Amino acid sequence: xxxxxxxxxxxxxxxxxxxxxxxxxxxxxxxxxxxxxxxxxxxxxxxxxxxxxxxxxxxxxxxxxxxxxxxxxxxxxxxxxxxxxxxxxxxxxxxxxxxxxxxxxxxxxxxxxxxxxxxxxxxxxxxxxxxxxxxxxxxxxxxxxxxxxxxxxxxxxxxxxxxxxxxxxxxxxxxxxxxxxxxxxxxxxxxxxxxxxxxxxxxxxxxxxxxxxxxxxxxxxxxxxxxxxxxxxxxxxxxxxxxxxxxxxxxxxxxxxxxxxxxxxxxxxxxxxxxxxxxxxxxxxxxxxxxxxxxxxxxxxxxxxxxxxxxxxxxxxxxxxxxxxxxxxxxxxxxxxxxxxxxxxxxxxxxxxxxxxxxxxxxxxxxxxxxxxxxxxxxxxxxxxxxxxxxxxxxxxxxxxxx
Amino acid sequence: xxxxxxxxxxxxxxxxxxxxxxxxxxxxxxxxxxxxxxxxxxxxxxxxxxxxxxxxxxxxxxxxxxxxxxxxxxxxxxxxxxxxxxxxxxxxxxxxxxxxxxxxxxxxxxxxxxxxxxxxxxxxxxxxxxxxxxxxxxxxxxxxxxxxxxxxxxxxxxxxxxxxxxxxxxxxxxxxxxxxxxxxxxxxxxxxxxxxxxxxxxxxxxxxxxxxxxxxxxxxxxxxxxxxxxxxxx
Numbered sequence: 001x002x003x004x005x006x007x008x009x010x011x012x013x014x015x016x017x018x019x020x021x022x023x024x025x026x027x028x029x030x031x032x033x034x035x036x037x038x039x040x041x042x043x044x045x046x047x048x049x050x051x052x053x054x055x056x057x058x059x060x061x062x063x064x065x066x067x068x069x070x071x072x073x074x075x076x077x078x079x080x081x082x083x084x085x086x087x088x089x090x091x092x093x094x095x096x097x098x099x100x101x102x103x104x105x106x107x108x109x110x111x112x113x114x115x116x117x118x119x120x121x122x123x124x125x126x127x128x129x130x131x132x133x134x135x136x137x138x139x140x141x142x143x144x145x146x147x148x149x150x151x152x153x154x155x156x157x158x159x160x161x162x163x164x165x166x167x168x169x170x171x172x173x174x175x176x177x178x179x180x181x182x183x184x185x186x187x188x189x190x191x192x193x194x195x196x197x198x199x200x201x202x203x204x205x206x207x208x209x210x211x212x213x214x215x216x217x218x219x220x221x222x223x224x225x226x227x228x229x230x231x232x233x234x235x236x237x238x239x240x241x242x243x244x245x246x247x248x249x250x251x252x253x254x255x256x257x258x259x260x261x262x263x264x265x266x267x268x269x270x271x272x273x274x275x276x277x278x279x280x281x282x283x284x285x286x287x288x289x290x291x292x293x294x295x296x297x298x299x300x301x302x303x304x305x306x307x308x309x310x311x312x313x314x315x316x317x318x319x320x321x322x323x324x325x326x327x328x329x330x331x332x333x334x335x336x337x338x339x340x341x342x343x344x345x346x347x348x349x350x351x352x353x354x355x356x357x358x359x360x361x362x363x364x365x366x367x368x369x370x371x372x373x374x375x376x377x378x379x380x381x382x383x384x385x386x387x388x389x390x391x392x393x394x395x396x397x398x399x400x401x402x403x
Numbered sequence: 404x405x406x407x408x409x410x411x412x413x414x415x416x417x418x419x420x421x422x423x424x425x426x427x428x429x430x431x432x433x434x435x436x437x438x439x440x441x442x443x444x445x446x447x448x449x450x451x452x453x454x455x456x457x458x459x460x461x462x463x464x465x466x467x468x469x470x471x472x473x474x475x476x477x478x479x480x481x482x483x484x485x486x487x488x489x490x491x492x493x494x495x496x497x498x499x500x501x502x503x504x505x506x507x508x509x510x511x512x513x514x515x516x517x518x519x520x521x522x523x524x525x526x527x528x529x530x531x532x533x534x535x536x537x538x539x540x541x542x543x544x545x546x547x548x549x550x551x552x553x554x555x556x557x558x559x560x561x562x563x564x565x566x567x568x569x570x571x572x573x574x575x576x577x578x579x580x581x582x583x584x585x586x587x588x589x590x591x592x593x594x595x596x597x598x599x600x601x602x603x604x605x606x607x608x609x610x611x612x613x614x615x616x617x618x619x620x621x622x623x624x625x626x627x628x629x630x631x632x633x634x635x636x637x
Contacts, residue, residue: 005512016500308496311457312557313485313513315478396457400496 006318010326013298014333024294025334027287028379031280032338032372033345036364038276040346042269044353044362060126061232063219066247066254075244075252077217084243085219089235091227096120097217098195099207105200106174107159114155115199116175118207126220127195132187133166141203148206149173150184154198175200178210221255229257284375287334288383295327295387299394306391307399320392327384328377335376339369404564404596405431405454410463412449412619423449424460425619431598433564436591438607439600441616447600448569450616454598455488455567456480468564485513489558493570495550497542503529503553504538510561528556532586548579555586566590568599572606584609 014021063085065074079097086095099118104111117123121139124131132153141148151173153165159173165185172179180202188197195201223232236255244252299306306319314322343364350362412424424446431437439447452458453465456472465472472483484490497506507525516524529538532552542550551571558566568587572580588609591597599610607613608627615623 002515005515009512012500304496305498308498309509309513310481311455311484311490311496312510313481313561315481317478318481318513397452400457400492 006321006325007329009322010329013302013322013326014329017298020294021330021333024290025287025330025337027283027285027290028331028334028376029287029338029341031282031284031287032335032376033342034276034280034283035372035375036339036342036368037346037349038273038280039368040342040350040362040364041276041353042273043365044350044360059225059227059229060220060222061229061236061255061257063221063236064254064256065216066250066252068254069247069250069252073247073252075240077219077253079217081217081219081243085221085236085239088239089221089223089232091223091232091235093222093224094122094126094220096122096126096220097204098123098220099204099211099215100195100218101207101211101215103176103211105155105159107171110159112155112158114158115196116207117195117199117201118204118211119195119201120204123195123201126222129195129197129199129201130187132185134169134182134184136184137201137203142205145205145209146203147178147180148183148203149175149180150186150201151182152186152197152199152201153188154196155200156185158198173200175202176210180206229259233257284379288331288379291327291331291334291380292383292387294330295323295384296390298326299323299387299391302391303394303399303402306394307396307402310394310396311400316392319394320388323388323391324381324384327388328380331376331380331383332373335373338376339372342372343369404433404435404468405429405598406464406466407454408464410450410453410460410465412446412453412458413461422619424453427463427619427621429614429621431596433596434591434594435612436588436597436610437599438610438613439598439616440602440604440607440613445616446619447616449619451567451569451598451600454565455490456483481513485510486561487564489561489563489566491551491554491558491566491568491571493573495542495547495554495574497550497553497557499542502539502541503534503545503556506542506553507557507560510557514561524560525556528559529553531559532556546579547575548582551575551579551583552586555583555590559590563595565596565598568597570600570602572601572603580606 063077065076067074077097082095082097086092097120101116102113103116105114105116119137120142121137123129124136129152131150134150136150137148140146151168156165156168162168168182168185171182173182174180186197186199186201221232221236223229233255236253237251240253241251246252309319309322310316346362346364350360353362354360407430408428410424410427410429411422414421414423427446427450429450439450441447449458453460456467456475459473467483468487472480475483497503498509501509504522504525507529508521511521511524526535526538529535532555534549534552534556537545537549542553545553566587571587572583575583584606587597587599597610599606601607611626611628613625613627614621615625
């Protein structure tokens with residue numbers, strides 16, 4: 001008896017009880033779709049949090065005046081501190097000063113109050129913002145205090161209905177009454193903690209000329225992969241206290257990392273995975289017991305068939321494999337249905353989430369589909385073994401007599 | 404063809420032990436048609452099960468076509484049931500979800516015969532038992548006599564040497580009974596050895612020889628029709 005015949009034989013068994021088979025498999029179906037949804041959602045956040053955020057954005061600390069102190073006692077960063085910190089912090093890669101403020105932005109009569117940042121030429125590398133069209137602020141812009149701006153797409157969307165963003169290069173906008181020339185447009189990129197897409201970048205020197213009364217400098221400090229955020233923050237506090245002293249026992253400056261935020265992301269992710277994982281695990285177990293239950297019923301129901309098959313030449317092994325394959329087909333079939341439902345459900349979820357968070361990149365990895373299929377097949381083997389063994393051990397005479 | 408000696412079968416142990424067969428010695432020649440008679444519990448079905456390699460005796464020897472089957476493995480016994488023996492049951496034992504044709508194909512599946520060849524062979528035997536127009540019917544669409552004819556076709560597809568029939572006409576009306584017995588007689592004439600268990604003296608009369616069982620022992624043997632062939636029962 002060859003293998004294909006065995007599968008065909010078992011197929012008739014599954015197919016003759018379609019509805020019952022389907023009900024039995026609900027557990028397996030729910031389990032598999034949970035696993036797929038879980039992995040898909042997990043992959044979405046991990047791609048962002050674990051990938052870009054952690055690698056590019058994660059290793060940075062922003063340094064602000066300590067807003068918890070009374071205004072007069074807050075530290076004021078100076079440009080000298082750029083070199084001071086860069087040379088003193090062990091593990092520091094870049095120290096970039098930046099300004100940040102909120103201003104009225106006008107474009108052809110439409111007004112929007114948005115974020116404006118004064119930055120140096122390497123701000124893009126430090127913040128993971130992406131230039132889509134035109135050019136970035138250059139050293140000569142900084143040196144000449146040029147009135148130029150690199151504007152984010154999100155801000156542009158607030159100011160105009162025109163989506164041909166490249167056409168804005170060379171146009172002028174008005175920020176707080178000052179006219180600036182648009183030289184570049186920022187594309188949609190993963191969110192940055194300090195600077196988002198919804199921003200207008202201007203040269204640091206220009207910002208200082210126009211709004212120096214507005215706010216003191218802030219720093220963005222990036223560090224290498226060998227250092228930890230905690231260590232960098234401790235160093236910053238030590239160095240700043242050493243230079244500026246403390247106020248009421250507190251540092252006059254406030255270094256802020258984003259590891260805490262990343263940890264919150266990761267914790268939410270962990271809880272999500274735990275919840276979905278438990279649902280998956282429990283339903284797969286319940287599904288497996290369901291498979292075993294239905295296979296025992298099958299064996300009982302078909303006692304007479306087993307007796308007859310033995311009489312016409314089936315060995316115990318033939319009977320055992322018939323029922324084992326039936327159980328594998330049953331569980332594996334549930335796995336396939338689960339994969340389809342899970343894929344559909346997670347695609348829908350990813351679509352919805354991506355609608356709210358543009359950085360979301362959920363997808364369904366191929367390995368989880370293979371794994372789900374493998375696990376359900378395994379469940380078929382594990383929970384089908386006992387019923388199949390029982391079937392093979394039936395006494396043919398009693399089986400034939402069974403009514 | 405069949406030679407059993409001192410065959411004993413005891414069910415259970417100790418005080419509740421029941422002796423179903425007690426030192427039975429018995430032989431069947433090739434091409435013979437033997438009827439086994441006796442009241443319920445006389446051991447005739449136990450004998451059939453042992454002869455059919457479905458059950459093993461507690462003690463004694465069983466030589467089938469020159470080979471000792473007592474110590475065979477499960478797989479070897481399955482092979483013998485598949486190729487040398489054809490079973491016919493009182494309750495037909497057709498698989499309810501399969502058509503007549505598929506039912507007849509089943510024994511060939513275990514023999515490893517390809518689908519095309521299986522279908523061809525099954526058609527041939529169903530035609531032979533007069534069911535060429537019922538091949539695609541399910542068992543519950545067939546009459547008792549037709550069901551038993553499907554079962555006979557199924558018993559024949561692997562060219563068995565022996566047919567073991569356990570009350571083959573027990574559930575049939577007298578007209579179907581006659582049909583079935585005539586088919587069996589024809590098969591016997593073609594050289595197939597037939598052993599048939601029955602309650603019915605009239606049915607038993609179709610055989611060459613009747614063996615009477617009582618309390619697990621052979622109490623009488625009677626040669627009724629040395630030449631074989633059918634006898635008018637009307």
